[in-house]
Amino acid sequence: MNKSDYISRDLSWLNFNYRVLDQVKDKNKSLIERMKFLAITASNLDEFFTIRVGSLYNYIDYKKQRIDYSGLRELPFRKILFAKAENFTAEQHRLFLDELMPHFEDNDFSITPYKKLSKDHKKLVKNYFETTIYPMLTPMVYDSYHTFPMLNTNRLVFGVVTEGNEYNVENKKLSFIQVPSNLPRFYELEIDDCVHFVPIEDIIKNNIEQLFRNVQTHSISLFRITRNGDFTLDESDDIEANFLDELKKKLKTRRSGRVVRLEVMGRPDAWMMKVLKSRWEIDDDNVFRIPKGSILDLNGLWDIVRHREFKDMLTEMPEEVPPVSYPEIKDENIFEVLQNKDVLLHHPYNNMEPVIDLLEKAAEDPDVLAIKITIYRLAKDSRVTAALLKAAENGKHISVLFEVKARFDEENNLREAQRLQKAGCFVIYGISSFKTHTKLMLIVRKEGDKVTRYVHLSSGNYNESTSRLYTDLGLLTTDEVYAHDISEFFNVITGHSMPSVYKNLITAPKDMRQQLVEMIRKETENARKGLESGIVIKINSLQDKEVIDEMYAASQAGVPIKLIVRGMCCLRPGRKGLSENIQVISIVGHYLEHSRIYYFHNAGDYKLYIGSADMMVRSFERRLESLFLLTDDLLKKQVKNILQYNLKDNVNAYVMQEDGTYVKKHANGDPEFNIHREFYNVTKENLEELDLTFDHIEKAVNNGRSVESIEVEKEVENK
Template identity: 60%
Template structure:
């Protein structure tokens, strides 16, 4: 049965009180693409954001479209927030994906390529080269590429080869001399991932970039001697990367092996997308569509003037020739609550006061230094932490290994189900386990997403617990690109809460309550709804009421309807949601008092902050959790209360600055679209990604979200 995506389905979508999670995500990637169109950015920044949209879309197809096919293939029922069932929703989703794909490639050919030429960089094929340059390319092919290529024929004698996810592939249709056309054969030539995307030739003061597929296309006949080549088609496939672990009674015993098995299955997962160059062999494509049970709406056509797979643009962005062309990051500044000069003993500082860190404006080195110092300090007895994603050359792993070597008790929960970091986390966890650390490979049916660190130190006759709680990963690479919140404290209440939570994670404990910690999956959704309902009650009583929340994603319907009810009660609600937002702001009779902004710019907004006015007795939390079903029901998450007046003001100021931004901000409309905010009248530009490097402490202390 075929479904057209016309006015009928559009009207159903707009009538729904909720915005589709997947359609909302596509709108987010549109905002990322918009960064590549900003006039104030140079060509290398524009290339970076275009590459990010491509890697974003790859993951979207692997996970979200892959998940949709899990329903379609196994005839499971699902109604999307849009109100559409599986097939109509797929038709709508593919239509929007096709539109986005067209926008990407139109921007690349019409804007990016001409601007690159003005910078002295040209993408070209071999016909545009001199004889000497062509010979250079030929020798490169013969020596570096030809030995790595393996033509794989598919016919009645050979099985269909496994084509790898996200690799460029040539499909070559051939016949033997004298054979009928219906005896044609199909062969595949995969381009290995470890070959650079472009072959570079310097000519005078310019740089010529020859895509690797053009180099191979020019010489591919050398792989098919004495046969007739009927067609050569360049394409790329995306496979389903969404997997869930099968629950069973003996799951705990085989947990790690089950994860490894699923990772192997990901390599042969169901094909969900084909990107193919124009001029393709129709016979070949029809064969692929039939084999992979796909329709033409899953085929994305790429013009020869463009290129398949914009993630290859990272080679240009990261090239040594242009390394200075990307904006240099501002030097990190000292946290407002930790202005001491010199290298004062961080342990002594934390005994006196809490320190709030706001990355990347504040350096992550203070956390890394704390762990490294603890590893060497003879008075430190134990280090416990949760790890979700690590940097490639992680200082964290090295410090924990050193701590174990020095005889300290080290407990680490490595979340081996962290998507696309599974293999790295298993490898790093085994290193620690071999060194004598107590390692947990995650918890069977939950992802441990909370970010916690506990250091136990004995000084004279006293034992002090040093705690770090955060919104971001213990990853020194992403900490320079993501905005995140971290709290360093020796507060006994939080230390008790964190100790109890570690007992839940590493043992079999169910504490009756936490004092300053809200955790999932136990009570986070209910606690947040209770706070929302308190604001609604205050508003109905004529008291000041306000809700200010900053998250990556808002998708949980119970939270959304609680916010709708609060809006109808007169509560001022301002939400800063970077990505997915399934709530409709500004709908008459439903959400007139809700405003939604999205900040997309130089840094990836990753911090989560929850602020409730509570008639002046404010409640302010930060932590690892978004407002999503998975965060509340399928993950170990935590939000920590910030009570120190200066630190709470800092969090309120972060919210205030985000709301003021008129450079990186987009305002969500009732229909689910977004409009960019711009300075109005004589209003100066306010770029939140610059302003945090120049904080005025007095302004922070005086900040108010509700007058």
């Protein structure tokens, strides 16, 4: 597989989840913090099986051809993918059992099996079972008289094999009991200043005879299935109602999709396993065995991580700081601020409050005439929705493009969109076969005898919750060039306009890939002419072959390329004769890196773009995306500094190797530099100072490797 010039998207993603899992090994983090990262890897893996493995089965089940970037066809690739996923699962549970669980009692809690409870405590738990759990349980038998029940995806399920009594001489029967998902995963007992978490599945298992009276129980097995949740909508130019009906139908199919993974606890009943594998048309590769003593579904750890007793054990980050470009923004009227200057917000270091404040003030301001916004994901009890409802109530024109196809948020977005529509907002439920992923807001305000347009462009969602956890960039401005571009783009989204050119905006699916390719080619041309050149790009994912091939050509011409790619990366760096001048690093730490930045040296007249788009086929061809050019000198310095800090990080950074694996970047005697701390300390003054060192960073990658990566490689060789 290493012979290919490209790295498998799915295998690269698994490597990303390994980098998240690596946080669990970090003994400098608190136990609760390490458990949080373990729960994140479990959630990530669930989504991976639901969508990526689900997508693979769409090819296998319907006998469609697919060749992975590794060069393998569907079935050989499936074999390798499942083997690597099994290794990953084994490592998750090894860390839980060997490196986390032994320290539970030292931290005043325990995951305590039902059988280890005292007689009095068992009485308490049994009472909880009888009054709360038992009434919610429904045994579902499967035999010649009963159809196979529809079991929910990612739910704990008991498979109970029973034998008949003297009145019913039939042989074995198989029954299923789904563990309620709307009850806490653990029953809590406080004993001698220690919180004991008794798993709900353990409580049910030890009282299950109440559901099978006068019947001999042969075996009780706990398992969990993951179904294919990858679907595409059969969209056309039909009326909106048909599209919404189609979406609702597809959401139901996600609940009944084919089984792609079966997780089983310990040693399950062999006869039951034979029935399940036959019923779901799966084999041993689909079966993931969870070791005894661990817990099935590590997502359950969130109940402990978020427990009130342990909130002090989570990493405490500094308070948000004012934006570098306008430190006084807290104390001034947001409309007046933006009339005088642009403001760049770097979340979560800068609060999202100025954006929400602008929207809420616009909702109440009698001079505001209209608000237009694109929404991809919202917070629970969203202030954004509340402000838009208030604006509609106040008679303003509100246009909302609500992307109801945002994966796993479809139902919530559909519900919120319908609320806005009922309130009188003009709501567009997505655009045909495209997902609207761009993040834009336009507020039109009458000021005297003129109209001013207030614009927000961002890499992140209008979500107050994730803005505290994801690193993103947003620009607030009244600049007429941006305002004109955004107005034109909204006309494309809501109508049938097709502008020939934007001044500061690059959009997909129109021409984003082509414009990025042209800028890469310009660097290639400059390098061949002996001019200075360089590319630094920070994104979440890199997968588009056309862009990758252009970067390979640029590398071969001598262009130094630094890529900061958090997640999967299909480009292979450092290959002799192909990509020697390309280095890839990944930042994985306290915050989820979500911002996208594109820097092109352009023979000294550098260009900087920010926006919503990664370098993915879906971003260029199947999504409405936007990147916007930064023009303000101070803001350009700020973003240049963000790139420099990312390249300098030696706490959260991993260096990608030619074979697709990653090696942790170490300080090697230098002071630790953790961007998730350092960005709280950025000022205008150190922007001036650090900007002078950026060219040095570019030259340091002239051979495709930084000093740090060379030292890491030597370290690997010595081992």
